[in-house]
Amino acid sequence: MSFVPGQPVTAVVQRIEIQKLRQGENLILGFSIGGGIDQDPGQNPFSEDKSDKGIYVTRITPGGPAEVAGLRIGDKIMQVNGWDMTMVTHDQARKKLTKKREDVVRLLITRKSLEEAVKHSKGSHPRQ
């Protein structure tokens, strides 16, 4: 999940589609995000590389739409509805997630266990 500046980022991602839940006036997703290029990356408990300034999922409301859709705590969000999340400020990320006109957000997330699963499957089933 670490990146080399100047090189394209490659990662194994999972596609997650979350339906927003209407709660009173607001549409909520049921999780909390942390991180961003304007935040301190050293304090991120979920990132492997402590210079990673990406957006991470820090908390999931149990039973909320995010948990139902399969989001897990510690996931790094790479894209939201096509918008890139690897080089955004915290506020920009929040805005992309909380657009009032959208009922559905399609996230591309990555986590360490995905990489390992792919490696594992690669190792056990070598492809041609």
Place this chain on the structure above:
Amino acid sequence: SRDSSSRGDKSVTIQTPGEPLLDAESTRGDDRDDNWGETTTVVTGTSEHSISNEDLTRVTKDLEESTPLECKRFIGPALGGCLSFFALITPLAFLILPQVLWRDALKPCGTPCEGLYVSLAFKLLVLLISSWALFLRPPRATLPRFFVFRCLLMVLVFLFVASYWLFYGVRVLEPKEEDYRGIVEYAASLVDALLFIQYLALVLLEVRHLQPAFCLKVVRSTDGASKFYNVGHLSIQRAAVWVLDRYYNDFSVYNPAVVNLPKSILSKKMTGFKVYSLDENTTNNSTGQSRAMIAAAARRRDNSHNEYYYEEAEMERRIRKRKARLVVAVEEAFTHIKRLHEDEAAASPKHPREVMDPREAAQAIFAPMARAMQKYLRTTRQQAFHSMESILTHLQFCITHNMTPKAFLERYLTPGPTMQYQQQSGRGRQWTLVSEEPVTSGLRQGLVFSLRRLDFSLVVTVTPLPFLRLGEEFIDPKSHKFVMRLQSETSV
């Protein structure tokens, strides 16, 4: 009568035969019928003996300061002094009179009497010293009404001593009592009681008002200078004296030359137009007229705030410039002299310098700075407070005490407290206490009284100090623990 050359207004000339009908200055001569009485300037014969307002106030001030020393000031203390003298002499009289009058018939009394004598002597000494320390002070103020506590105490002492004398006369002098020990004990009990009365006086007069209970806000009516003070339980007149004591130290001196807004800015609003009522039936509604005028004046585009702002800025700049010149002049002047030490005088007999005393030294260096000083004082409108003589004296004082130019200028750069400008005349200052409540009543919430002098007054408002409810919270010193803060987390 208004000046007929105010800008843009109609002006009128009074015609005298032989002159052209219309003067070059007057506009629209046909309007003369309307308002010819309003804007004419009439020149009356000025009298040669005219007194300006400032002269008047100065004359009244001089009058009040030259009144003869009031004897009323000393009646109270004199009365108190007589009473306390009488009270102190009484026990001695009680002891001495039987010895003098019927010495032979008295039963001798041994050691107990001697003990009583010694204790009596010491108690009288203590009474004497504490009376001197507490009560024998020159009075600081005369109050408009009786000082209630003091009168109460004096009456108490008088009644007390009188009743003791009464009993003495009836029980001892008449039957010529022989038991001397009883008489000595009687005198000792009087002295004890006097000590307790003095304790009561101490508490009532000196101690009770020490614990703060009220907050007084004192505002000067002319320029709004205000201060807050905490006082204890006092009567209005005593609180007034208390406030005046603090006034002389804390408030900057009242300068009648510094007014709020120069008239030239304010009065521009009022010229302009008159209101005419064309309806014949209406009675003379003057309030309606003035209200209409004020409303119309307010609707006009008003630039007086602009002018005020610029005039303030200009004045400040001018003051700062003059101050800079003054500081430089004084610094330079002070470099011209230096203190002569004794060994220097002996060491250089070849170059005898002219040795001056402080007065001459001050006069020598005063000349270069005099002009700058005068201009500065005039700009800050302080010239009434400092005469050339006083400046010279102050300069001499500063030179004698090795002060720097900055210390010398401290007196002139900021207007000091009123105390600094007092001349030591024994007459005292006349203040009038204006109050809606009787002045011997105590302070309470919402009371307002004012202290008036000739040209300004101090308005005092009383508010009680808030009651404080102090709670307790114990913190275990081991409970101070810290963690690193997580990044900002937003829930979506």
